[in-house]
Structure formats: C-alpha cells, structure tokens
Amino acid sequence: QVTLRESGPALVKPTETLTLTCTFSGFSLSTSGMCVSWIRQPPGKALEWLALIDWDDDKYYSTSLKTRLTISKDTSKNQVVLTMTDMDPVDTGTYYCARVRWMHYFDYWGQGTLVTVSS
Amino acid sequence: EIVLTQSPATLSLSPGEGATLSCRASQNVGSYLAWYQQKVGQAPRLLIYDASNRTTGIPARFSGSGSGTDFTLTISSLEPEDFAVYYCQERSYWPPRTFGQGTKLEIK
Numbered sequence: 001q002v003t004l005r006e007s008g009p010a011l012v013k014p015t016e017t018l019t020l021t022c023t024f025s026g027f028s029l030s031t032s033g034m035c036v037s038w039i040r041q042p043p044g045k046a047l048e049w050l051a052l053i054d055w056d057d058d059k060y061y062s063t064s065l066k067t068r069l070t071i072s073k074d075t076s077k078n079q080v081v082l083t084m085t086d087m088d089p090v091d092t093g094t095y096y097c098a099r100v101r102w103m104h105y106f107d108y109w110g111q112g113t114l115v116t117v118s119s
Numbered sequence: 120e121i122v123l124t125q126s127p128a129t130l131s132l133s134p135g136e137g138a139t140l141s142c143r144a145s146q147n148v149g150s151y152l153a154w155y156q157q158k159v160g161q162a163p164r165l166l167i168y169d170a171s172n173r174t175t176g177i178p179a180r181f182s183g184s185g186s187g188t189d190f191t192l193t194i195s196s197l198e199p200e201d202f203a204v205y206y207c208q209e210r211s212y213w214p215p216r217t218f219g220q221g222t223k224l225e226i227k
Contacts, residue, residue: 035214037214046220047221048218049214049216049217052214096162105168105210106155109163109164111162
C-alpha cells in the first residue's frame with residue numbers, strides 16, 4: 001500500500017535552512033504521472049501548498065515562496081527533499097508530503113511533521 | 120491566481136442533522152474541485168474529487184455537487200466522526216496549488 005513519512009528537525013532557528021525528507025513506498029516517482037508535493041499548515045490555520053516534483057523531474061513552487069524553496073528527488077531511495085531557506089517564526093507549522101498523480105488530487109498524505117522556528 | 124472561499128467558517132450542528140458546506144471559486148474551475156476532511160491531529164483525507172466523485176471507502180452520506188464557480192459538500196446525516204474541518208481544493212491549472220480556508224464542522 002502507499003505510505004509517506006516526513007522527517008526532519010522539530011526545531012530550527014530564525015534565518016536557518018530547513019531540510020525535510022519525504023520517504024515513500026507503494027509507488028515509484030519514475031512512473032509516468034506520479035508526483036510528490038509538500039503542503040504546510042500553521043497551527044490552527046489552513047493548508048498552504050508549497051512545491052511539487054514530478055516523474056520527469058519538473059519542479060513547481062508556490063509563487064510567494066519560490067525564492068526560498070528547493071525540491072528534489074532521489075528515485076532510487078524513494079525520497080523527496082524540500083529545503084526552505086531563511087526560516088522565520090511565521091514558518092512554524094506542520095509540514096506534509098503527499099502523493100498526487102498527474103492532473104489529479106492529493107490522494108495519500110504523510111502524517112506530517114511539526115516544525116517550530118524559534119531562537 | 121484562483122481564490123477559493125469557503126462558507127461558513129464554522130458550522131454548528133447535532134448528530135443526525137444534515138450539513139451543507141460551500142466553496143466558491145474566483146474563476147471558472149470546471150469540475151476540477153476536491154474536498155478533504157481533516158480531523159484534529161491528522162492529515163487531510165481526500166473525500167470527493169472532480170466535484171462529485173467519492174473516493175473509495177467514503178460513505179454514501181457524503182456527496183459533492185457543483186461546477187464552474189460554486190460547489191457544495193453535503194453530509195446527509197451527521198455521524199459523530201464527521202465533525203472535523205473540511206477543505207476544498209482546485210486543480211484547473213497544474214499544479215493543484217489552491218486550497219480554501221476551511222469550514223469547521225462542530226458539534227452543537
């Protein structure tokens with residue numbers, strides 16, 4: 001079955017770079033149409049889409065955050081990595097990775113990882 | 120960029136009652152709209168896709184309707200496990216980047 005799991009630091013300091021890893025199973029990012037996305041959620045607030053990488057290594061970013069984000073994949077390890085530079089307390093929240101098939105919706109999600117930005 | 124506006128922000132109902140949640144898009148998204156349910160401490164779960172199709176395993180009391188700019192999620196008779204936050208999301212353009220701000224369905 002399809003599973004995704006996020007991992008990374010629970011606490012980062014302001015101005016630091018956050019690196020999160022999504023490790024997945026049950027599908028391959030080398031399969032045509034497969035994509036993985038990152039979505040975050042500040043405490044008590046709505047979902048915010050961040051980035052997506054597809055089977056062909058095309059990458060898409062949130063317009064408002066694209067200067068700070070980098071998404072990459074390691075197909076052999078079934079992993080997708082998101083880096084976010086210059087972290088700020090407003091970036092505190094739960095970060096999810098999710099599978100999405102081409103022209104479809106987020107059908108499988110990880111359990112999320114809470115990231116707190118504080119000095 | 121498309122904006123999705125959900126209403127109401129909070130809906131207070133009792134088990135057994137019916138619920139109607141709304142999602143309005145700032146421009147035509149065709150039928151390319153999904154609904155997600157998020158319970159406290161959990162990841163969102165895809166309920167409805169392409170406006171009216173239930174994902175496998177979703178009970179028949181959940182139904183979606185609408186097209187263009189106006190969409191509705193209806194829960195015919197609320198069960199205790201249905202009280203959660205519901206989000207709409209569109210995919211008329213790739214990638215699917217836009218979520219609504221959510222409707223909290225709470226027990227009255």
